[in-house]
């Protein structure tokens with residue numbers, strides 16, 4: 371049974387009942403099977419209602435769910451011949467950013483992903499998905515490869531943000547992100563990004579400045595974390611729920627402002643309840659988007675990308 | 691920002707006033723060494739304390755006055771671009787809305803924003819600049835800053851002039867959500883187009899340059915110049931302190947610290963900055979220019 375979030379507590383009795391029945395001695399009996407089917411139907415209806423009306427703060431919790439599929443889950447399932455490439459060729463290998471080559475269907479691609487990690491050891495090794503400058507320099511190496519071999523760059527974004535640490539600052543965190551953005555603008559190959567979990571500010575944008583940005587329905591993408599915003603506005607991180615509502619960080623809200631291209635549907639009850647379905651949906655979205663981008667001649671691709679980023683901004687313009 | 695605590699009696703203290711608007715005949719206290727400085731002297735000294743060399747934060751138009759030639763007059767760029775509270779960003783409770791904060795920051799001039807962009811000459815050579823103003827909502831980069839910056843870069847590219855950015859910002863403007871975040875990519879992409887024309891971008895980092903501004907155009911200049919002791923970094927020191935829970939090293943994230951670690955090319959005293967820029971511009975001339 372998947373770990374229940376605060377707002378899912380109402381499901382607890384049903385889940386318990388289902389579990390008891392499934393463990394009972396005559397679980398195979400017709401009567402029990404029928405009963406279980408009814409209970410599951412009831413639970414799925416409840417989940418449907420809950421997930422059809424998530425508040426933005428609840429969406430943040432789903433986006434951060436520990437059982438939610440992570441970058442490597444998508445990479446391993448969607449790509450064949452995945453070969454991981456490591457290191458920034460200067461200082462180290464940042465495990466918060468996974469990079470490599472692989473095939474999406476029959477098409478070779480360069481792959482990037484921010485990986486938060488599953489168990490405690492992996493989380494620590496990957497710094498909870500918070501890259502340092504080495505991670506962004508590794509990402510730039512991948513952009514160079516994509517450019518040189520005219521391969522699409524496919525990135526999976528899932529990070530609380532770039533790491534705010536002493537060493538990261540000493541080794542040029544800000545510059546590394548800026549260079550990544552610059553490289554993304556000039557890369558002579560299509561750049562595709564799916565925000566699969568958490569898109570934390572500039573640390574996420576560095577891997578999302580290309581030609582296609584998809585986002586899972588319950589992923590979030592924000593200029594600042596709701597906790598950070600709340601502590602600035604009210605000196606109180608506990609009001610994150612209020613902040614989440616104002617930041618416009620859900621896929622639906624971002625799609626409305628054309629900041630992303632597509633909202634990718636999640637299975638009922640969220641990606642963490644059916645990883646395979648979520649991964650398949652992301653794979654289908656990527657293949658469709660890639661097919662469209664590949665039709666563009668490189669010059670046109672770059673022109674479209676330049677126009678896209680040039681046009682972002684909402685302001686008024688008074689007569690001179 | 692309370693360097694007006696010791697002004698002469700009879701002169702009203704105003705919140706958020708920047709050094710550039712100090713009326714003549716006023717004394718203020720240097721935040722660096724607590725010495726009382728006469729405003730006329732301060733202005734003559736480029737808002738640098740003659741006693742301890744502390745560089746005060748200055749407004750964008752004052753910055754332009756210090757760097758550009760007095761003649762011909764500056765042509766401001768993109769002043770007609772104005773902010774909008776398009777997300778209806780209310781912080782609930784008793785706090786101020788974004789729209790109110792904007793009005794307050796604009797004071798009596800609706801053209802004011804976090805970026806002032808202009809074209810002029812420096813040492814007789816044409817140049818375009820985008821100058822951040824920390825006194826306008828912490829120099830935060832939203833749609834207006836991003837658009838004015840981009841127009842300035844494009845003006846430089848079209849006229850074949852070098853581009854100079856002066857950063858002074860806490861980062862992205864939260865009240866514009868992801869629209870403000872993507873200004874990082876927008877400004878950076880504009881610079882890529884400038885580069886394609888082989889025109890220089892000189893980036894001047896002033897106190898403070900952090901967050902989304904540091905992590906976009908500010909660190910990718912062809913030459914990166916910093917003012918002395920400016921705070922420069924991705925994350926603010928308070929956030930880092932809370933994350934790592936250890937003492938931050940001496941001088942951490944200051945210009946001198948960055949220069950030692952290869953983060954910036956040179957540190958220029960503000961009183962010599964104009965000469966440094968004139969020299970750089972004469973060295974980095976576009977091919978055939």
Ligand SMILES: [Zn+2]
Pocket residue numbers: 720721722723724725739740741742743744
């Ligand atoms: Zn002083």
